Amino acid sequence: MTLHPLPEWEIPEQTAQIARASFPKGNMYMKMYDELGVLYQDVEFAGLFPAKCGQSAMSPGKLALITVMQFCEGLSDRQAADAVRSRIDWKYALGLELTDSGFDCSVLSEFRNRLCEHDLENKLLDLMLVKFQEKKLIKNRSKQRTDSTQVIAAIRQLNRLELVGETLRAALNSIAFVEPEWLRAMISDEWFERYSWRFDNYRLPKNKKEREELALKIGFDGHYLLHQIWFGNHEKVGLCQLESVEILRQVWMQQYTFDRSGLVWRNAEQTGLTPHSICIVSPYDIEARNSTKREINWTGYKVHLSETCDDSTPNLITNVETTSSTTPDGEITSIIHQKLANKDLLPQEHYVDAAYVDAYQLVESHQVHQVSLIGPVAIDTSWQANLKTGFDISAFIINWEQQIAICPQGNFSRLWRKARDCNQNPLIEVVFDRKTCASCPVRINCTSSSTAARKIKLRPREEFQALQQRRHQQQTSEFEQKYALRAGVEGTISQAVRRFDLRRTRYFGLAKTHLQQIATACAINLSRFFAWSNHLTPAHTRTSSFARLRVHAA
Ligand code: SF4
Incomplete structure (x- = not known):
């Protein structure tokens, strides 16, 4: 195998001739080399190998590319090493001589270990995205969408x-x-x-x-x-x-x-059980956690995929976050934005589901990154909001400058004080006058207590206003139409799970599972780039004949 860090891999003439004769129209790997050039230069992975002991026996840039190509086809290490030895399209993409004898498959495992030890897993995707940016396949400050799915650990589930x-x-x-x-x-x-x-x-x-x-x-x-x-x-x-x-x-x-x-x-009744978020579930993968989402229970991790969703460019995955299965989606929103900012890939509009959005995220994403978070927030579940005639928080007028609230009866609040919720988030507690409330004719719509005054709890000003505004927006048909763009990310998750086996990790531990997700994202990006460069447009969601009848009738 070629060992030297060349600025550009040059394809040996004989390899190029036979590859072009075998694939007159080119295939995905040949197109990748022809249009994107060398994805991974050795210098990018120089830190993986000690400088004093000399150059690595294998070109790390080529090993990085082989890792991605391996996940394009779901190959084992042995199959990938065989493909390097025997397949002409692989030799073309890697710039190898026909006579190149390849390498032992254990090299790939060692390379993955080194990538994880040096925290360089993300480089596989980041360097590929730089190539896409150079080709203007990712628009600056445009639209992106994110969703997550469960990843099952490579261990048996134990009681x-x-x-x-x-x-x-x-x-x-x-x-x-x-x-x-x-x-x-x-x-x-x-x-x-x-x-x-x-x-x-x-x-x-x-x-x-x-x-x-x-x-x-x-x-x-x-x-x-x-x-x-x-x-x-x-x-x-x-x-x-x-x-x-x-x-x-x-x-x-x-x-x-x-x-x-x-x-x-330990038992649940007397001593209490260890919380799922810290409880080790197997001695063979101590980072995997057991979690339940709706009716699905799984042991392992969670992966968050973000992708572009513009009309004129292919939908390319821009960020991959792998977390413990118990980490709530809402905790990842700001991490995703920071990672995208580091790559200069922040969108203008970010489409996500309700799990990623709360008042704090709406304000923070806008103030720190100037990103509009497009997604519904949790509705007000208080009994006043459920009752048509009830006075929920939106029925009160809030004067932030004077720090008073005015109730639907026109009465002013008596007390305005700072407080914290059970998660230590800041709140403002507003209390009305007990005597006024006691004699109020519409008290039954306002408070369930027969003696105490009405209390309301407000988020800090920006968060409160953003929350109320979004609750109002998400009931409009304009928001519904706009938010429909988010649904496309389900197709990406489906492609990743069904075509690239994203839902099952091959490895133990969070770092290597993340590496697998990164390589899978690179494989999806390459397949989408190939389809786009061949003018293959993504299929639209199929509608049944019966459902179409309704559309036509309308
Ligand atoms: S119960 Fe108190 S806060 Fe509620 S409407 Fe009546 S006076 Fe206003």
């Missing part, structure tokens, strides 16, 4: 009993590798019967009491092992450094606690 058993088994396996004699002296023969095989190979008890007894037995074993590692023998202090022992310690803290009777297995 709590299997989790503690499997965690202890994983720790025993690691210790048996580094300190076999020490471990043999520490444990009884019973341990071999209990922890020699995968825990789901056992017929675990179905009875609740028996399950608790087994969980407690495993708990005592794990606690005994941790005690021996930390306090039993000072010469074995190195065992504390083992990753599987640290995972054992964390899982035991999450799954067990102590009360007066000693060690107990």
